[in-house]
Every structure is written in structure tokens, then in C-alpha cells.
Amino acid sequence: MENFTFYSPTEFVFGKDTEKEVGELLLKSGAKKVFLHYGGGSIKKTGLYDRVTASLKEKGIDFVELGGAKPNPVDSLVYEGIELCRNESCDFVLAVGAGSAIDSAKAIAAGVKYDGDFWDFFDQKATIEDALPVGVVLTLPAAGSEGSVATVITKEDEGLKRGLGSDLLRPRFSIINPELTYTLPPWQTAAGVVDMISHILERYISKSEDVILTDRLCEATLISIMEAARKVTNDPENYEARATICWAGTIAHNGILGVGRREEWTTHGLEHELSALYDMTHGAGLAVLFPAYMEYTLDEDVERYYRLATQAFGVPENHYDKKSVALEGIKRLKDFFREIGMPVTMHEANAKEEDIPKLLETLEKNQGRKFGSFKKLNLKDARKIYEMACA
Amino acid sequence: MENFTFYSPTEFVFGKDTEKEVGELLLKSGAKKVFLHYGGGSIKKTGLYDRVTASLKEKGIDFVELGGAKPNPVDSLVYEGIELCRNESCDFVLAVGAGSAIDSAKAIAAGVKYDGDFWDFFDQKATIEDALPVGVVLTLPAAGSEGSVATVITKEDEGLKRGLGSDLLRPRFSIINPELTYTLPPWQTAAGVVDMISHILERYISKSEDVILTDRLCEATLISIMEAARKVTNDPENYEARATICWAGTIAHNGILGVGRREEWTTHGLEHELSALYDMTHGAGLAVLFPAYMEYTLDEDVERYYRLATQAFGVPENHYDKKSVALEGIKRLKDFFREIGMPVTMHEANAKEEDIPKLLETLEKNQGRKFGSFKKLNLKDARKIYEMACA
Numbered sequence: 001m002e003n004f005t006f007y008s009p010t011e012f013v014f015g016k017d018t019e020k021e022v023g024e025l026l027l028k029s030g031a032k033k034v035f036l037h038y039g040g041g042s043i044k045k046t047g048l049y050d051r052v053t054a055s056l057k058e059k060g061i062d063f064v065e066l067g068g069a070k071p072n073p074v075d076s077l078v079y080e081g082i083e084l085c086r087n088e089s090c091d092f093v094l095a096v097g098a099g100s101a102i103d104s105a106k107a108i109a110a111g112v113k114y115d116g117d118f119w120d121f122f123d124q125k126a127t128i129e130d131a132l133p134v135g136v137v138l139t140l141p142a143a144g145s146e147g148s149v150a151t152v153i154t155k156e157d158e159g160l161k162r163g164l165g166s167d168l169l170r171p172r173f174s175i176i177n178p179e180l181t182y183t184l185p186p187w188q189t190a191a192g193v194v195d196m197i198s199h200i201l202e203r204y205i206s207k208s209e210d211v212i213l214t215d216r217l218c219e220a221t222l223i224s225i226m227e228a229a230r231k232v233t234n235d236p237e238n239y240e241a242r243a244t245i246c247w248a249g250t251i252a253h254n255g256i257l258g259v260g261r262r263e264e265w266t267t268h269g270l271e272h273e274l275s276a277l278y279d280m281t282h283g284a285g286l287a288v289l290f291p292a293y294m295e296y297t298l299d300e301d302v303e304r305y306y307r308l309a310t311q312a313f314g315v316p317e318n319h320y321d322k323k324s325v326a327l328e329g330i331k332r333l334k335d336f337f338r339e340i341g342m343p344v345t346m347h348e349a350n351a352k353e354e355d356i357p358k359l360l361e362t363l364e365k366n367q368g369r370k371f372g373s374f375k376k377l378n379l380k381d382a383r384k385i386y387e388m389a390c391a
Numbered sequence: 392m393e394n395f396t397f398y399s400p401t402e403f404v405f406g407k408d409t410e411k412e413v414g415e416l417l418l419k420s421g422a423k424k425v426f427l428h429y430g431g432g433s434i435k436k437t438g439l440y441d442r443v444t445a446s447l448k449e450k451g452i453d454f455v456e457l458g459g460a461k462p463n464p465v466d467s468l469v470y471e472g473i474e475l476c477r478n479e480s481c482d483f484v485l486a487v488g489a490g491s492a493i494d495s496a497k498a499i500a501a502g503v504k505y506d507g508d509f510w511d512f513f514d515q516k517a518t519i520e521d522a523l524p525v526g527v528v529l530t531l532p533a534a535g536s537e538g539s540v541a542t543v544i545t546k547e548d549e550g551l552k553r554g555l556g557s558d559l560l561r562p563r564f565s566i567i568n569p570e571l572t573y574t575l576p577p578w579q580t581a582a583g584v585v586d587m588i589s590h591i592l593e594r595y596i597s598k599s600e601d602v603i604l605t606d607r608l609c610e611a612t613l614i615s616i617m618e619a620a621r622k623v624t625n626d627p628e629n630y631e632a633r634a635t636i637c638w639a640g641t642i643a644h645n646g647i648l649g650v651g652r653r654e655e656w657t658t659h660g661l662e663h664e665l666s667a668l669y670d671m672t673h674g675a676g677l678a679v680l681f682p683a684y685m686e687y688t689l690d691e692d693v694e695r696y697y698r699l700a701t702q703a704f705g706v707p708e709n710h711y712d713k714k715s716v717a718l719e720g721i722k723r724l725k726d727f728f729r730e731i732g733m734p735v736t737m738h739e740a741n742a743k744e745e746d747i748p749k750l751l752e753t754l755e756k757n758q759g760r761k762f763g764s765f766k767k768l769n770l771k772d773a774r775k776i777y778e779m780a781c782a
Contacts, residue, residue, distance in 0.1 A: 001634045003406025008399060014650070015394025210631040212618070213639055216611035224604040240601040243392045247650065248604055256647065259405070259638065 001211045001260035008254045010147050011173040014247065016239075018177045019051050019137050022094070023059030025173045029133055031092035034063040035085045037105045039097040041067060043139065048180060052096055052137055064088045069101040071282070072275050075155045078118060081108035085132070094135045095171075099143025099195075102136055106151035106169040109134045121164055122153060128166040136174040140184060141246040142192030142283060144199055144253020146174035154276055159362055161276035163268075176250065178242035186233065190340040191283025193229045193245065196252040197222060197333075198286040202265050203258035205294070205304060205374055211260035215307065218257050221248050222312040229340050266372040267293045270382060273359040273366070278351055287342035288349050291334040292389035295327070300375040302326050346390045356386045392602045392651035399645045401538050402564040405638065407630075409568045410442050410528050413485070414450030416564045420524055422483035425454040426476045428496045430488040432458060434530065439571060443487055443528055455479045460492040462673070463666050466546045469509060472499035476523070485526045486562075490534025490586075490673075493527055497542040497560040500525045512555055513544060519557040527565040531575060532637040533583030533674060535590055535644025537565035545667055550753055552667035554659075567641065569633035577624065581731040582674025584620045584636065587643040588613060588724075589677040593656050594649035596685070596695060596765055602651040606698070609648050612639050613703040620731050657763040658684045661773060664750040664757070669742055678733035679740050682725040683780035686718070691766040693717050737781045747777045 013021055026034060034056060043049040056063055066081050085093065085108055095105035111118030113130040120126035136146045145151065149165035181189070204218045225248045231241035251257060267290050274285040298305055306322040309315040309329020318325050334344050343349035360379055370378050377385075404412055417425060425447065434440040447454055457472050476484065476499055484503075486496035502509030504521040511517035527537045536542065540556035572580070595609045616639045622632035642648060658681050665676040689696055697713040700706040700720020709716050725735050734740035751770055761769050768776075 001406070001631055003409065005402060005404050007402040009402075011396060011398040011400075013396050015392070018394065212631070213612065213615040213635045216615055217608055220607035220611045221604065224607055227603070240392055240603070243651070244604045251647075256642075260634070 002208050002262060004259045006255055006259050007167060008147060008170070008256065010171045010254070012147065012176060012250060013173060014176045016177060016179055018175045019048060019180070020055050022052055022135070022137055022175055023055035023061060025175070026056065026061050026092060026094070026135060027059050029092060029135065029172050031061060031133070033088065033090045033092070034061055035081070035088070035090035035093045035108065035132075036063045036065040037069060037081060037093060037095050037097075037101055037108065038065070038067050039069045039101045043096055046180070046183060048096065048137070048139065063094075064090060069097060069104045071098070071100050072154045072161065072279060073100040073104040075119060075153055078104050078107045078111060078153060081105075082111040082118060085112050091132060092135065093132050094137070096137040096139070098138075098140035099145040102134075102138075102143070102145040102171070103151040103153065105134055106131075106145070107153050110166070110169060119155060122155070122162040128164075128168050131166070131168040134169065134171045136171045138174060138176045138246070139180050140188060140192055141176075141181060141249030142195040144196060144249055146171055146176065147250045147254035150253075152272070159276050160366060161272040162366060163272075174250070176246050178239060178246045181242050181246065182237045186236075186341055187281075189232060189236075189245070190229070190342050191281045191287075192249060193225060193340060194283035194287045194337055194342055196245075196249040197225060198267065198290055199252040200257055201290060202268060203261055203263050204308065205297070206261040206264055207301065207374055208261040214257065214260050215311075219308075219312040221252060221257060224248055226336055233340060262373055264372070264374050266374070266377065269367050269371060270363065270385060273363045274349075274351060276362060277355060277358060278349075280349060280351070284343055284349050287337040287344055288346055288351070288389050289385065291330050291337070291344065292385050294330045294333070296381070296385050296388060297375040298323070298326055298330070305329060346386070353387070353390045356383060359386060393599050393653060395650045397646055397650050398558060399538060399561070399647065401562045401645070403538065403567060403641060404564060405567045407568060407570055409566045410439060410571070411446050413443055413526070413528055413566055414446035414452055416566070417447065417452050417483060417485070417526060418450050420483060420526065420563050422452060422524070424479065424481045424483070425452055426472070426479070426481035426484045426499070426523075427454045427456040428460060428472060428484060428486050428488075428492055428499065429456070429458050430460045430492045434487055437571070437574060439487065439528070439530065454485075455481060460488060460495045462489070462491050463545045463552065463670055464491040464495040464543075466510060466544055469495050469498045469502060469544060473502040473509060476503050482523060483526065484523050485528070487528040487530070489529075489531035490536040493525075493529075493534070493536040493562070494542040494544060496525055497522075497536070498544050501557070501560065510546060513546070513553040519555075519559050522557070522559040525560065525562045527562045529565060529567045529637070530571050531579060531583055532567075532572060532640030533586040535587060535640055537562055537567065538641045538645035541644075543663070550667050551757060552663040553757060554663075565641070567637050569630060569637045572633050572637065573628045577627075577732055578672075580623060580627075580636070581620070581733050582672045582678075583640060584616060584731060585674035585678045585728060585733055587636075587640040588616060589658065589681055590643040591648055592681060593659060594652055594654050595699065596688070597652045597655055598692065598765055599652040605648065605651050606702075610699075610703040612643060612648060615639055617727055624731060653764055655763070655765050657765070657768065660758050660762060661754065661776060664754045665740075665742060667753060668746060668749060669740075671740060671742065675734050675740050678728040678735055679737055679742070679780050680776065682721050682728070682735065683776050685721045685724070687772070687776050687779060688766040689714070689717055689721070696720060737777070744778070744781045747774060750777060
């Protein structure tokens with residue numbers, strides 16, 4: 001087990017009707033003027049916008065708003081948010097929406113307190129030293145941004161999709177009402193499920209030895225997510241299954257499932273190029289790439305994949321042929337992604353084999369020529385993984 | 392699943408040599424003068440005291456100290472600590488030790504900021520509205536106080552042992568170095584293991600339906616604790632097993648294993664009377680009482696105990712006779728407690744059947760005449776549980 005720090009100071013307020021507590025939580029956080037940030041307007045259709053703003057008004061909290069956050073949130077909206085937030089002297093950023101709204105809210109919160117160009121943080125030219133506090137009302141369990149240090153922003157003109165993390169970006173509070181997810185399109189639910197599974201696998205598939213408690217917590221969460229995802233396919237208003245997915249999405253990325261392990265994040269790096277080039281849903285890109293990454297790195301640690309297959313994916317044990325068991329585990333994961341409606345090949349995701357050179361070009365810009373710690377990879381390996389994902 | 396708030400803002404710094412980071416963590420917390428609180432002096436024998444104070448000196452942090460915290464920490468030391476802490480104008484309370492030192496440190500931290508008698512908090516005559524920040528260097532994984540809201544103090548003259556919780560008492564940071572636990576006497580290791588298992592069971596044995604993810608996380612942790620406890624019996628310097636026990640002890644009580652469930656805490660209430668009357672080690676008292684409580688409440692929800700038996704204690708499934716399976720699970724837990732050297736009857740713990748009226752008398756003072764939510768209990772039920780624990 002590696003030494004670790006686990007720090008997850010966010011107050012998670014979870015359950016039915018909890019969005020009505022947002023005013024009270026803002027008051028407790030000392031917010032006076034809130035910068036309210038959201039996505040494409042679905043929160044207005046569902047009435048969530050009205051409930052949230054009513055709660056703010058009830059507590060006498062002033063706010064200005066900026067909608068328009070899209071999946072793979074872009075730098076232009078962050079610049080716009082920073083300017084508006086400064087002009088209006090907001091002291092708290094509230095994201096109401098999915099990971100995209102939360103991620104751009106985090107970037108705005110950091111950018112407001114920085115004199116230079118906020119992209120400096122993503123270019124590693126500057127470190128976040130101050131940020132406005134951020135709060136969240138979550139509408140889509142997927143990115144885990146409601147409990148994480150992370151934000152991922154796309155710089156449109158250069159086609160760069162980059163992430164960074166800072167404890168200063170961890171939300172003060174995150175409100176999670178599973179009922180808000182009843183009306184999600186099946187595609188979005190499924191892409192979210194793939195995303196959270198990937199967040200666990202990026203921690204689980206690691207060379208750190210002997211972290212048995214973390215392993216078991218990861219396996220327990222994987223089993224629960226897959227079981228719940230199958231339930232909501234036929235029964236989208238199943239509260240318990242929705243709640244399981246919501247909470248699993250949060251703990252998949254707040255750090256608790258990574259303690260004691262060196263984390264990996266290679267497949268996320270490979271996927272960022274896919275979603276930047278095609279504006280692909282992040283979860284869909286992960287569904288395409290993760291099984292390919294796993295197969296490509298299988299020989300690096302068959303034992304690890306064997307454990308995953310038997311403890312999380314229900315493959316019967318067979319000590320005489322662990323590699324076949326491990327491969328069957330990867331196949332089951334791929335089958336599961338397909339079952340819930342995700343693409344599992346580049347072709348199914350409308351990505352083209354002939355674009356692989358383009359993907360490698362931006363990958364090199366973002367990650368350099370070498371990456372990965374579970375298996376050390378270079379651009380040639382990356383090409384092979386993209387190729388494997390085509391079939 | 393019940394609505395819940397999960398809030399665990401403590402920064403957990405875990406691993407080898409981490410006690411050397413205490414000065415840096417105090418500096419980050421803004422501490423200027425530290426009230427250093429510890430137990431019976433074992434930290435001086437092991438050199439931990441020297442390493443901690445060296446780290447403080449290195450960072451230029453002034454401190455005053457008060458040792459003497461004992462298992463079942465007492466009010467007199469809390470009063471002494473409050474006075475010293477005030478006279479010396481300390482602005483941070485650092486506990487170096489086991490749950491006892493942490494619990495009295497928490498009571499001191501709250502008492503310093505309160506004009507009245509700190510026992511008012513435990514008498515429910517007052518609510519904690521302010522407290523000095525608390526930090527921890529943990530030496531014994533057991534109470535989980537390093538990550539919890541809770542403190543339990545014994546009022547000696549009246550023989551009352553009472554607990555309370557407040558988010559203001561959650562440690563700012565907790566340093567957990569598993570190597571510090573290598574030299575623990577086997578009895579203390581075992582009592583700690585019982586304590587953390589009990590913290591999970593107080594959450595798991597509950598009537599709240601459909602909290603499958605929390606259930607699985609609990610079961611994963613129970614399995615890991617029991618496996619690791621067996622390892623350290625023969626191999627006390629097994630780092631991985633010690634680390635598993637340490638981290639399990641923390642997550643068993645920081646709230647993550649209780650989300651979505653109504654928590655119980657009845658057996659803890661019953662045990663407090665045992666440890667108050669006999670100055671018994673808390674974990675030993677729990678080893679005596681928990682199996683009795685479980686047997687007594689089995690019929691309330693056989694399904695629940697069946698799941699526990701099959702998913703955490705390795706009893707084979709048998710859908711035709713779930714009650715026998717459930718009973719076998721309770722037996723296995725009791726056998727495990729015995730195997731690691733814990734008493735499993737009042738007699739083995741040097742408690743006397745003829746004292747039961749005394750236990751009931753203080754129980755009534757502390758808890759009233761009715762308690763429990765999994766099964767509603769009165770003093771007659773409590774008598775029966777104590778009696779069952781005699782055999």
C-alpha cells in the first residue's frame with residue numbers, strides 16, 4: 001500500500017427534494033451574491049431552475065446567471081463567465097447541471113481570482129492559489145466532478161482537451177437528488193455509468209500491491225453500478241437504482257476508491273483526443289477505448305485482471321487458465337457497455353480509423369510521447385490501442 | 392434509501408513516517424500555540440513523542456502539554472485540560488494517542504469555547520457552537536474518533552458514560568501511520584478490531600431498505616478487517632494487514648458506511664454501562680454484548696442477518712433455512728472474537744450477573760426506558776440481553 005492523503009471536504013446532501021436546501025447551504029457558506037451557472041436549458045424545462053432560484057430568493061441571496069455549458073465544456077464560456085462574475089462581484093459559483101456545468105464553474109471560480117489567462121493553469125504555466133467557493137446541484141451522475149478536485153476544459157481553436165486538479169476546486173457542498181435523473185435520456189444515463197466505471201478502473205488497474213480493502217470497495221461499487229444500470233434500463237424511475245448510480249458516481253471519483261494505489265488515467269488521456277476531435281460524449285469514448293486498453297495491457301498483470309473478472313464481473317474462477325478468465329472479464333465489460341446502449345468500437349461511435357494520426361498528434365501535444373505507469377506506453381502503443389478499438 | 396448528508400472534511404494523512412508531517416499540517420491549519428494531549432506515556436517510550444515535538448519545533452510551533460488520558464476518558468482530565476488550555480491561550484488541540492486521548496481532546500476543544508460547565512453538552516443542556524480546531528496523530532485503530540464527530544466521556548462521580556457528536560469536533564487532520572501499531576499488545580489490537588466491527592454493525596443492522604451499495608461497502612470492510620486481524624495475530628509487523636486495520640477503523644466511523652441507513656447504536660449504549668461500571672475496555676464489552684444483541688433481535692429481520700452471514704461471514708447460502716444460516720453467522724462472529732482473544736461472555740470479562748440491576752439503573756439514567764429502532768427495546772429487553780451475554 002502506498003502512502004496517501006484522503007481529503008474530501010465536500011458536504012454531500014443526498015436524497016429526495018434536497019435541491020430545496022440550496023439557499024440554506026449557500027447561507028451557511030457565507031455566500032452573498034451567487035454566480036449561477038448551468039447548461040443548455042433543460043433545468044428550465046424540468047422546473048429545477050425555478051426550485052433552485054426560489055430557494056435562493058427565499059434566503060435573500062442575490063444572483064446572476066450564465067447558461068450554455070455543453071458536454072466537453074469550452075474555454076470561450078469560461079472567459080465569458082470570468083468576466084461576468086468579476087463585473088457582478090459574485091462571491092460564490094453555483095453549478096446546476098452535469099459535469100460540464102460543474103467543470104466550467106470550477107474553471108471560472110479559479111479564473112476570477114487569477115490576473116492572467118485562466119488557460120495558464122491547464123498549460124501548467126501557473127498553479128491555482130485561490131478560487132471562489134463552488135457549490136453544486138447535480139443533474140447527471142457521471143463525471144464525479146461534484147466531489148472531485150478535477151475540471152476538464154476544451155480549448156476550441158487548438159482542439160485541446162485538458163484536465164487539472166486542485167483541492168481549492170472541491171465543491172463546498174453538492175446536492176444530489178436521484179429523482180432529478182429519472183428523465184435523463186437512456187444514452188446519457190449509460191454514458192454516465194461508463195464514466196464512473198472508468199473512474200474506478202483507472203484506480204483499480206494499477207501496479208500497487210496489497211491494497212485489498214480498496215480493491216474490495218472498488219469491486220463492491222462496480223457490482224452495484226452494473227446491477228443498478230440494468231435495472232434503470234427497464235425501470236427509469238426506480239429510485240433505489242437511480243440513487244445507487246448517483247452515489248456510486250460520486251464515490252467513484254472523490255478519492256476513496258483510490259487510496260493506497262498509484263492511479264493510472266491513461267485511458268482518459270486517450271479518450272480526451274476522441275471527444276475533442278469528434279465532440280463525442282466522454283462516456284461513449286471510454287466505452288470504445290477501455291476494453292481495448294485492457295486487452296492491450298493484459299499481459300502486464302494477468303493476476304490483476306483475473307481478480308477483476310472474478311470479483312467484479314462474475315466470471316467463475318479457474319486457477320489453471322487465469323488469462324482466459326481475465327479475457328472473459330474484459331469481454332463481459334464490453335458486452336455490458338453494449339447492453340446498456342453504448343458504442344464499443346470506433347466505428348459504432350462514428351470515429352474513423354483514418355483519423356488516428358490526428359488523434360496521435362493532439363495526444364502528443366497534451367501528454368507528450370510517453371505515458372502510463374501500469375504499462376509504460378509510447379505513441380506506437382497508443383496507435384495500437386486506437387486500432388484495436390476500431391474492430 | 393434514506394436521505395442523508397455525508398460530510399467528512401478531515402484530511403487523512405496515511406502511511407509510513409507520516410507523523411513527521413504534523414508540524415507542516417499544523418502550520419497549514421494556522422496553529423500558533425498547540426495544546427498537546429496524550430495518554431499514559433507510551434508515546435514517550437516509543438519515541439513518537441520526540442518525533443512529534445521535533446516536528447513542531449522545526450516549524451516554530453509553540454506548545455504546552457497534558458498527558459494522562461486513559462481508556463474511558465474522564466471528566467476530571469477534561470476540566471484540567473480546559474483550564475490549562477485557556478491559561479496558556481492555546482489555539483489548537485493536538486491529540487497524540489488512541490480514541491481516549493482524541494475524545495478528551497475534543498471535549499477540551501469544545502469546553503474552552505464555552506462559558507458554562509462542559510458537561511452541559513453531554514447532559515443535552517447546551518449545544519456546541521464553537522470549538523478549537525483538533526488534530527490527531529493516531530496510535531490505536533479502534534474508536535474511529537480520528538474521523539468522527541463523536542466524543543465519549545465518563546463522569547466519574549456519577550458513573551455516567553455519555554457520548555455526543557458535532558461536526559465542529561471533526562479533526563482538521565488525522566495522521567495515521569500503521570507502523571505505530573506494530574507494538575500494540577494483542578489485547579488492544581483485538582479490542583480495536585471489535586470496536587470497528589461494531590461501528591459497522593451499528594449501521595448495517597438497520598431497518599432501512601434498499602441501500603445495497605452501502606451494504607456491499609460494509610461487507611467488503613468487514614471481510615477485510617477479519618482477514619487482517621487474523622494475519623496480525625501471528626505476524627504483528629505485517630504492514631499491509633496493519634494498514635488495512637487502520638484504514639478500516641477510520642472508514643468504519645467517518646460516516647461513509649452508514650449513508651442511506653438509519654443508524655442504530657443500541658449495543659454501544661448497553662456497553663457504555665459495562666465499561667463505566669467495571670472500567671472495562673470498550674471493545675471487550677462490545678465482544679460480550681454484540682452477539683447477544685444480535686441473537687435477541689434476530690427475528691426482527693432474519694433476512695438482514697442472513698445477508699450478513701452469507702456476504703460477510705462466509706456462511707454458505709441456504710434459502711430453505713435462512714434462520715439457521717443467520718444464527719451460524721452470529722456464531723461465527725462470536726467465534727472470531729474468541730479467536731482473537733476477546734471475552735465473549737460477561738463472566739469471561741469479569742462482569743457479574745448480580746450487577747445487572749446496577750447496569751440497568753445507569754442505563755435508565757443515560758438512555759431512558761426505551762431505546763432502539765431496529766427492534767424497539769425497553770429495560771426488560773436490556774435485562775435479557777445482559778443475561779444472554781452471561782452464558
